[in-house]
Amino acid sequence: MIEKKNQARRALKVAAALLFVTAMVWQHIQAIRLGYQLDKSRQHLLTLRCSYGMLQGDIETLLSPANLSLQARSRLGMSLGSLDSLRVLAKDPAENPCSGIFQRLLSRARRTWNASLDV
Amino acid sequence: MDLQARLAVASGICLLPLAPLAARLAHLQVLEHRQLQSRVEGEVLHAAHEALGRGEILDRRGRLLAQSVPAWSCFLDKTPIKDARAAAERLSPLLAMPASEIRRRMDTAARVVRIKDGLDGAQFSAVTESKLPGVNLILTQKRLYPNQELARNVLGIVGAQEHGLSGLELVFDERLRGKPRLLAYLRDGSGRVIQNASGPAAQRPEPLRLSINRDIQFHAEEVLREATAQFKAKGGMIIVEEPATGALLAMAATPPTHLKNPMVQDTYEPGSTFKLVTAAAALEESVVSLEDPFFCENGTYEVSPGVFIHDHEPSANLNLQGILEHSSNIGIAKVAEKVGTKRFYRYTRAFGFGLKTGVTLPGETAGQMKSLPELTKVVLAASSYGYGLGVSALQVADAYSALANGGTLYEPTILDGKRPVRVRRVISEKTAQTLTRMLEGVVEHGTGASARIPGWRVAGKTGTARKVDPRTGEYSNSAYMASFVGFLPASRPRWTILVVMDEPKGQYYGAQVSAPVFAKLARRLLAMEAVPPDADTNLAAVP
Numbered sequence: 240m241i242e243k244k245n246q247a248r249r250a251l252k253v254a255a256a257l258l259f260v261t262a263m264v265w266q267h268i269q270a271i272r273l274g275y276q277l278d279k280s281r282q283h284l285l286t287l288r289c290s291y292g293m294l295q296g297d298i299e300t301l302l303s304p305a306n307l308s309l310q311a312r313s314r315l316g317m318s319l320g321s322l323d324s325l326r327v328l329a330k331d332p333a334e335n336p337c338s339g340i341f342q343r344l345l346s347r348a349r350r351t352w353n354a355s356l357d358v
Numbered sequence: 359m360d361l362q363a364r365l366a367v368a369s370g371i372c373l374l375p376l377a378p379l380a381a382r383l384a385h386l387q388v389l390e391h392r393q394l395q396s397r398v399e400g401e402v403l404h405a406a407h408e409a410l411g412r413g414e415i416l417d418r419r420g421r422l423l424a425q426s427v428p429a430w431s432c433f434l435d436k437t438p439i440k441d442a443r444a445a446a447e448r449l450s451p452l453l454a455m456p457a458s459e460i461r462r463r464m465d466t467a468a469r470v471v472r473i474k475d476g477l478d479g480a481q482f483s484a485v486t487e488s489k490l491p492g493v494n495l496i497l498t499q500k501r502l503y504p505n506q507e508l509a510r511n512v513l514g515i516v517g518a519q520e521h522g523l524s525g526l527e528l529v530f531d532e533r534l535r536g537k538p539r540l541l542a543y544l545r546d547g548s549g550r551v552i553q554n555a556s557g558p559a560a561q562r563p564e565p566l567r568l569s570i571n572r573d574i575q576f577h578a579e580e581v582l583r584e585a586t587a588q589f590k591a592k593g594g595m596i597i598v599e600e601p602a603t604g605a606l607l608a609m610a611a612t613p614p615t616h617l618k619n620p621m622v623q624d625t626y627e628p629g630s631t632f633k634l635v636t637a638a639a640a641l642e643e644s645v646v647s648l649e650d651p652f653f654c655e656n657g658t659y660e661v662s663p664g665v666f667i668h669d670h671e672p673s674a675n676l677n678l679q680g681i682l683e684h685s686s687n688i689g690i691a692k693v694a695e696k697v698g699t700k701r702f703y704r705y706t707r708a709f710g711f712g713l714k715t716g717v718t719l720p721g722e723t724a725g726q727m728k729s730l731p732e733l734t735k736v737v738l739a740a741s742s743y744g745y746g747l748g749v750s751a752l753q754v755a756d757a758y759s760a761l762a763n764g765g766t767l768y769e770p771t772i773l774d775g776k777r778p779v780r781v782r783r784v785i786s787e788k789t790a791q792t793l794t795r796m797l798e799g800v801v802e803h804g805t806g807a808s809a810r811i812p813g814w815r816v817a818g819k820t821g822t823a824r825k826v827d828p829r830t831g832e833y834s835n836s837a838y839m840a841s842f843v844g845f846l847p848a849s850r851p852r853w854t855i856l857v858v859m860d861e862p863k864g865q866y867y868g869a870q871v872s873a874p875v876f877a878k879l880a881r882r883l884l885a886m887e888a889v890p891p892d893a894d895t896n897l898a899a900v901p
Contacts, residue, residue, distance in 0.1 A: 271552065274544075274552030275550055275552060277552070278550065278551050278552055282482075282486070285428045285479070285482075285497065286428075286479030286480075286482055286483055287479065288411075288427065288428050288479075289427050289428040289429065289478055289479035289482075290478070290479045290480075291427075292411075292425060292426070292427030292428070292502070293427055293478060293479075293502075295422065295425065295504075296422070296425060296427070296502045296504040297504075298504075299421065299422045299504030299505065300504045300505070300506075302421075303504065303505045303506075303508070303572075303576075304505075304572065304573050304576035304577075305505065305506065305508065305576060308576075308580075319882070320885065321881075322811065322813075322881045322884055322885050323812075325885050325888070
C-alpha cells in the first residue's frame with residue numbers, strides 16, 4: 240500500500256517535471272512566433288506609413304498653389320483677378336454700409352457691452 | 359542473475375550507444391560553449407540603426423515642403439538563381455521595370471546587385487509575398503517634395519544616404535536626421551527577423567518650420583519665370599522680406615538650381631539702388647539739407663582728370679530728392695564728396711554691406727567692399743552710385759528693410775518662430791521717414807513710375823548697372839543688371855521686395871524691366887493678403 244503510494248507520488252513528480260519542461264519549451268516557441276508576428280506587424284506598419292506619407296504628399300501636391308492655379312486656369316477658365324476688382328470690406332460690420340441691419344445692430348451692441356466691461 | 363540485475367544489464371546495453379552522444383553533447387555545450395555561442399551570434403545576431411524618417415520641412419503656415427517616407431531598395435543575390443531570364447520576367451511586373459533592364463543590372467560580376475531603389479509599400483508587399491529566391495529588400499527612406507521645384511534653391515537636396523548636400527537640408531542635416539535607436543535582431547535560417555531594441559529610445563526629428571510662405575514663394579517664382587522669358591534674361595532673383603522682423607518670406611531665382619542659392623552666394627554691382635547709403639549718410643549726418651542744390655553738370659562730370667561720370671538724363675541743379683528721383687550719378691557723387699570717405703565707409707558697414715548677414719543658409723558671401731584707404735575720390739564717387747563693389751541680393755533687401763522699419767537693421771532669418779535679432783540702429787526714425795518720402799517720390803514722379811500701384815503708397819529705387827565683360831575686364835555695353843527694390847505699403851510697410859534681372863535683352867533699365875515685375879508681384883500680394891489701401895486713398899465700396 241505504502242509502496243503503491245510512493246510509486247504514485249513518483250509518477251506525479253515525473254509528470255509535473257515533464258509538464259514544466261513542456262511549458263518552458265512551448266513558451267520559448269511562442270516567444271519566437273510572437274517575435275515573427277511582431278516583425279510582420281512592423282513591416283506592415285512601415286508599408287502603412289509609406290502609404291500615409293505618399294498620400295499626405297499627394298494632398299499637398301493637389302493643394303499646392305501651382306496645381307490649383309493650373310486647374311483654375313485650364314479647367315475652370317479662371318484668371319488672376321486684378322487688384323482694381325477687389326474691395327476690402329471693413330472687419331466690423333457696423334462700419335460697413337453694405338452689411339445687413341441686424342449685423343450692424345448686433346455689432347454695435349457688442350461694442351457697447353465690451354466698452355461697459357472695460358469701465 | 360536475478361531479474362533486477364538482468365534488467366540493469368539490458369538497460370546498460372541499450373543505453374550504451376548513447377554514451378558517446380552524451381559525451382559529445384557535454385563537450386559541445388560545456389567545453390566549447392563560449393566559442394560556439396560567439397559563432398552563432400556572429401551569424402544570427404545583427405545590429406543596425408533604425409531607419410528613422412528624416413524630419414519634415416514646413417512653411418510658415420505649417421504646409422509641407424519636404425517629407426520622408428519609408429521606401430525599400432531591392433537587391434538580388436545571384437547565387438540561388440538558376441534561370442536569370444525567368445527571375446527577371448517574374449520580377450518585372452512586381453518592380454514595374456522592364457525585364458531587359460533587370461537582366462542588364464544582373465549582368466555584372468558582382469554576386470549581389472542592386473535592382474531598384476525607392477520601392478513603395480505596395481511593391482514591397484508584392485515582392486515579399488512572391489517569395490522569390492535571392493531577392494532581398496532593405497529598408498531606406500525616400501525624400502519627397504510635394505511642391506515639386508518650389509523653393510528648391512533654399513531647401514536643397516539630399517543624397518543617396520539621406521544626408522543633406524545643399525541648402526537647408528545641409529545646414530540642418532543633423533537636426534533633420536534625429537537620433538535613431540540601435541536595434542539588435544535575430545535572423546533565422548529562412549531569413550525571418552526578430553527585432554530587439556538595445557539602445558536608448560530614438561529621438562525623432564522635430565519638423566523644421568521656415569519663414570518662407572509657400573504662396574508668396576509661388577507667386578514670386580511665377581512672376582520671375584514670366585519676366586525672365588519676357589526679357590530673355592540670363593537669370594533673375596526676387597526676395598520678399600518682412601521689414602519688421604527680417605523674416606524671409608520668399609527667395610526665388612532663375613535658372614532654378616538645387617545646388618546653390620545665388621541670393622546669398624553670388625554678388626553683383628548694385629548700381630543706383632546703392633544711392634540709399636549715400637543719401638542716408640548725408641541726411642543722418644546733416645551734411646546735406648533737403649533744399650541744398652547740387653549742380654549735375656548737364657550730364658557729364660569730370661570727377662578727376664580723364665575720369666568722367668555720366669547721367670542718363672542730363673540735369674542742371676537738383677536737390678537730394680531730385681537726385682534720387684532722376685537717379686543722377688553726378689548728383690550723388692557730389693553728395694558723397696560732402697559726406698566724406700570715413701562717414702561713407704561707416705554707413706556702408708552700418709547697413710550691412712561688406713559683412714555677412716548671419717542668415718542660416720550655406721555659402722553666404724560678405725560681398726566685396728573697398729577698404730577705407732582704397733576710397734579715393736574716384737572710387738568714392740563710383741561707390742556712391744553702386745559701382746566698384748559687390749553686394750549680395752540679400753544684403754540689399756536687408757538694407758532697404760532697415761529703412762522700411764524706421765532705421766533698424768535686423769538679421770534676416772529663414773526660420774519661423776525665431777526671435778528677431780536686432781543688429782544695430784543704422785539711422786534715426788526721422789531720417790528714415792524723410793528717405794521713405796523721397797523714395798515714394800521716386801515711384802510717384804521719378805524713374806520708378808512703373809512700380810506705381812494706384813491706391814497704395816510704394817517707396818523704392820531703380821538700379822541699372824553694367825556688368826564687367828570677363829573677356830576684356832571692362833564694363834560691357836550690352837550686359838546689365840537691372841534691379842528695383844522697394845517696400846509697401848509705405849505708411850506701414852509689410853514687405854520689402856527686391857527684383858534683380860541679369861542681362862535682360864532689348865530693354866535693360868531697372869525702370870523698364872524690374873520695376874514692372876515688382877509691381878506685378880506686389881499687386882498679387884496685396885490681393886492675396888487683402889491689404890487695405892493706404893489711408894489717403896478713398897476707394898468706393900461695392901455697390
